[in-house]
Amino acid sequence: MLLQTIWSEQIRQGATARFSRGEVLVSVMGGEIVRGGAPLDLIIQKVEAVQSLFYRTTEFLKGSPHRKHGPASVQTQQLCRPWLFQAAPGSYQFAVAIEEPAQQNFFEVPSPSTHEIAEKFLQILRATVEDPDGALPQIVPDPDYRGTFLKLTRNLAPTGQTFSELQIRAADEPRPIALVEGIRRSINEAIKRQFPRPTLPPENQPVTLEGILRALDLDGDWLELVIDTGHVRIEQIGDTVDDVVGPMVNHRVTVDALRTPAGRLIFQDIQPTQ
Numbered sequence: 001m002l003l004q005t006i007w008s009e010q011i012r013q014g015a016t017a018r019f020s021r022g023e024v025l026v027s028v029m030g031g032e033i034v035r036g037g038a039p040l041d042l043i044i045q046k047v048e049a050v051q052s053l054f055y056r057t058t059e060f061l062k063g064s065p066h067r068k069h070g071p072a073s074v075q076t077q078q079l080c081r082p083w084l085f086q087a088a089p090g091s092y093q094f095a096v097a098i099e100e101p102a103q104q105n106f107f108e109v110p111s112p113s114t115h116e117i118a119e120k121f122l123q124i125l126r127a128t129v130e131d132p133d134g135a136l137p138q139i140v141p142d143p144d145y146r147g148t149f150l151k152l153t154r155n156l157a158p159t160g161q162t163f164s165e166l167q168i169r170a171a172d173e174p175r176p177i178a179l180v181e182g183i184r185r186s187i188n189e190a191i192k193r194q195f196p197r198p199t200l201p202p203e204n205q206p207v208t209l210e211g212i213l214r215a216l217d218l219d220g221d222w223l224e225l226v227i228d229t230g231h232v233r234i235e236q237i238g239d240t241v242d243d244v245v246g247p248m249v250n251h252r253v254t255v256d257a258l259r260t261p262a263g264r265l266i267f268q269d270i271q272p273t274q
Contacts, residue, residue, distance in 0.1 A: 004261060007080065012019070012153040014091065020149050022119075023095045023096060023097040023098075023170070023171050023180055024095070024096045024097075024118060024121070024122065024168060024169070024170060024171075025093060025094075025095050025096075025168070025169055025171055026046070026050060026093065026094055026095075026166065026167070026168050026193040027092070027093045027094065027166070027167040027168075028043070028046065028093075028163050028165075028166050029092070029163065029164065029165050029166075029167075030043070030094045030158070030163050030165050031158070031161070031162050031163040033092050033162075033163050033166050034164065035092075036092060037092060038092040038163070041251070041274075042274055043092070043094075043163055045155070045272065045274065046156060046166065046196075047084060047094070047248055048243075048247045049152055049155045049156050050082070050096060050156070050168075051082050052122060052123065052152055052243040052244075053124075053149070053152050054082050054096075054098070054117065054121055054245075055076055055077070055080060055081050056082040056115050056122060056145065056148055056149065056243075057080075057117055058072075058076050058112065059072065059076055059122050060120070060124075060140065060145050061112040061116065061117060061120055062079075062111060062112065062141070062231065064075075064076075065124045065139060066142065066144035066145055066148070067241075067242075068218075068241055068242065069093045069218055069219075069241075069242050070242060071243075072111025072244075073141065076102050077115075079101050079111050079112075079114075079237070080098055080114065080117050081098065081099040081101070082096050082097070082098055082099075083098070083099055084096060085098050086098060088117055088196055095171070095196075098113070098118055100114055100118060101111070101114070102120060103155065103236035107226070112132075113185050117153055118170070120241070121175075121215070121230075122149070122157050122168070122169075122177070123139060123172055124136070124139055124140060124149055125153060125165065125168060125177050126195075127139050127140075128149055128150055128153040128187070129153065129177055129178070129183055129187075130177075132150060132186070132187060132190035132194075133154075133190055135192065136149070136150075137194075141231070143194070147191070147194070147211075147242060148210070148241050148243075150187055150189070150190060150191050150194075151244045151271075152240070152244060152253065153179075153187060154183075154187040154188065154191075154271055155186055155244065155247075155248075155272055156168075156179055157179040157180075157183045157184040157187065158179065158180065158181055158184070158274075159181065159184060159272075159274060160181045160274055161273060161274060162274045163274075164180065164254075165178060165179065165180050166178075166179045167179070173264060175248070182198055182273070188269075188271075191269070192257065197268055198264065200258060202264065203260075203261050203270075204258040204259065204260050204261075205258065205259045206256070206257075206258055206259075206261050206268075207256075207257050207258070207265070208254060208255070208256055208257075209225055209232065209234075209254070209257060209265075210226070210227070210253070210254050210256045210273060211225045211226050211232075211255075212225065212226040212250065212251065212252055213225060213245075213248045213249050213250065213251060213252075213253045213254070213255070213270075214226045214249075214250070215249075216239060216245060216246070216249055218237065218238075218242065221235060221236060221237055221271075222234060222235050222236075222237060223237055223240050223245075223255075225253070225255060232265060233265065234265040234266070234267045235264060235265065235266060236266050237267040237270075240267070240270070241273065248270065248272055251272060251274070252272070252273045252274070253270055253271065253273060254270070254271055254272075254273050255268075255269070255270045256268040256269040256270075
């Protein structure tokens, strides 16, 4: 771990930008992952999920209203601008460091420091993985933010098809946050307990569909999935958040839905299959 810290610090010192103390190390392992190599589409998905978690953490600390549509504001992106760095060889690893923003105007409302953002990011992530029903509601009492943190973390967790474990830790923290195959199932169960779906008529049949998420319209309240038998449209996705589902477009996903007697599909949940 000491060599990892020295390696990362040397890389950061070579950049012209200033970065907050410490960094977050992400390791992906098992399955198709080889030492120093991994499928590009998989890593892009995980990097996007980590970035979204950092932006959401920043907005949460600022006390911003929960954002449902659109990207993080320019102010948030300037306050928390993650950089991706090469990490020391070992399975597949990368380091995420937060660039220090330009000096804040004296008359602006104080914003959280980049170090506070990184610490809260790790605290939220650990609670989501290790105690989603106990510690997480205490750290994130707002249900909208908590639901988004749960789903973004679930997107990081493996299904076992491509990789078997993802670890995240601070560079100086010996105990990583480990996301293994069972974590996705436990987060799913926590989501169902904390955010139960409205009871619908019993004649609706639960179905699970797997395919490529081809189209998405949050304003129109639908998504389109390509499955073996063709294109299907799934309705009533209104509580879905952009940065949870947006990165899944053109990727294989699993969708839980209800089929009405008339054949309509009513959205329940969505998650990546990787």
